[in-house]
Amino acid sequence: KKINLAVVGATGMVGRTFLKVLEERQLPIENFYVMASSRSAGKTITFSGKDYIVEELTENSFDKPIDIALFSAGGSTSEKFAPIAAAHGCIVIDNSSQWRMDPQVPLVVPEVNSEDIAWHKNIIANPNCSTIQAVVALKPLNEKYKIKRVVYSTYQAVSGAGLAGWMDLENGLKGEEPKKFPHPIANNCLPHIDVFLDNGYTKEEMKMVNETRKMLHNENLKVTATTVRVPVFNSHSESINVEFENPFELDELIETLKNAPGIVIMNNSKDNEYPLAVDATGHDEVFIGRIRRDESVENGVNLWVVADNIRKGAASNAVQIAEEIIRNMNA
Ligand code: A2P
Numbered sequence: 001k002k003i004n005l006a007v008v009g010a011t012g013m014v015g016r017t018f019l020k021v022l023e024e025r026q027l028p029i030e031n032f033y034v035m036a037s038s039r040s041a042g043k044t045i046t047f048s049g050k051d052y053i054v055e056e057l058t059e060n061s062f063d064k065p066i067d068i069a070l071f072s073a074g075g076s077t078s079e080k081f082a083p084i085a086a087a088h089g090c091i092v093i094d095n096s097s098q099w100r101m102d103p104q105v106p107l108v109v110p111e112v113n114s115e116d117i118a119w120h121k122n123i124i125a126n127p128n129c130s131t132i133q134a135v136v137a138l139k140p141l142n143e144k145y146k147i148k149r150v151v152y153s154t155y156q157a158v159s160g161a162g163l164a165g166w167m168d169l170e171n172g173l174k175g176e177e178p179k180k181f182p183h184p185i186a187n188n189c190l191p192h193i194d195v196f197l198d199n200g201y202t203k204e205e206m207k208m209v210n211e212t213r214k215m216l217h218n219e220n221l222k223v224t225a226t227t228v229r230v231p232v233f234n235s236h237s238e239s240i241n242v243e244f245e246n247p248f249e250l251d252e253l254i255e256t257l258k259n260a261p262g263i264v265i266m267n268n269s270k271d272n273e274y275p276l277a278v279d280a281t282g283h284d285e286v287f288i289g290r291i292r293r294d295e296s297v298e299n300g301v302n303l304w305v306v307a308d309n310i311r312k313g314a315a316s317n318a319v320q321i322a323e324e325i326i327r328n329m330n331a
Pocket of ligand 1 (some may be wrong): 039164
């Protein structure tokens with residue numbers, strides 16, 4: 001059966017990539033709708049060789065039958081319109097942080113916890129970009145060795161801050177003042193992503209902590225994070241330090257990662273082979289290298305994990321969730 005599908009925020013950085021990934025993966029779409037703010041209403045967007053007119057998102061947008069809507073139009077848009085869509089029987093896959101920690105809303109990376117899709121009430125949250133690539137790496141290791149503690153340090157691309165973030169780097173390299181970030185991102189690393197919270201962490205850091213716990217189904221997992229914006233246009237890199245309850249053999253740990261879904265190992269340091277942002281861009285896999293024992297603790301390992309934050313970290317993950325839903329509809 002073909003489905004009716006809407007993309008909300010179709011003109012944005014993630015929205016455009018939704019269209020690209022939907023085309024590539026050839027989802028079975030009957031009627032297709034593109035929605036954005038009044039600023040873009042009336043513009044034309046081409047999808048699978050056909051032109052579509054951008055509709056303004058309103059309270060009436062979901063009066064027509066829509067099976068699945070992919071949202072990436074900011075938290076306040078999701079807060080208002082996802083429940084309206086859901087009440088009309090549309091399944092919303094939401095890329096904003098608005099619903100992620102709601103106990104009624106599954107937070108899903110298909111390689112990690114696709115079973116959680118089953119209990120949705122018409123809203124499913126797509127996790128934070130940095131968290132998605134991290135949990136793809138952590139899930140098989142948690143199953144095998146039981147994770148005790150995780151330390152994240154991220155090196156995040158400007159595309160994660162939308163078109164405005166991208167322009168700050170592009171224009172900053174020409175000497176212009178920043179508009180999106182509080183400081184120049186050109187030639188700088190900014191240890192500041194999203195807003196600061198009372199505990200001294202940024203919201204991005206706490207998303208990584210809380211979302212990791214939710215998807216690995218362990219509310220007490222010890223996790224800490226430092227998230228940093230770096231002058232890279234696309235793809236996030238992460239240093240992940242993991243401590244396990246159980247002992248491991250390094251070769252076996254690498255095999256475990258290699259055999260897990262959605263992972264490509266690039267771990268040949270003597271040939272200078274390790275994952276790079278420029279190589280991850282355009283791909284849906286999570287690339288892992290620099291795999292080595294943390295010799296300062298009993299059962300620890302260090303990983304270098306890189307993925308395209310707009311694809312696997314946002315659009316492709318949401319489309320994968322849509323594919324699972326369609327499979328379940330047709331089962
Ligand atoms: P628009 O282009 O009309 O402003 P990005 O994160 O790359 O900046 O993209 C944000 C996306 O969310 C855009 O598609 C933008 O549409 C859309 N958007 C922002 N605010 C709203 C809103 N109030 N209603 C619908 N779409 C919105």
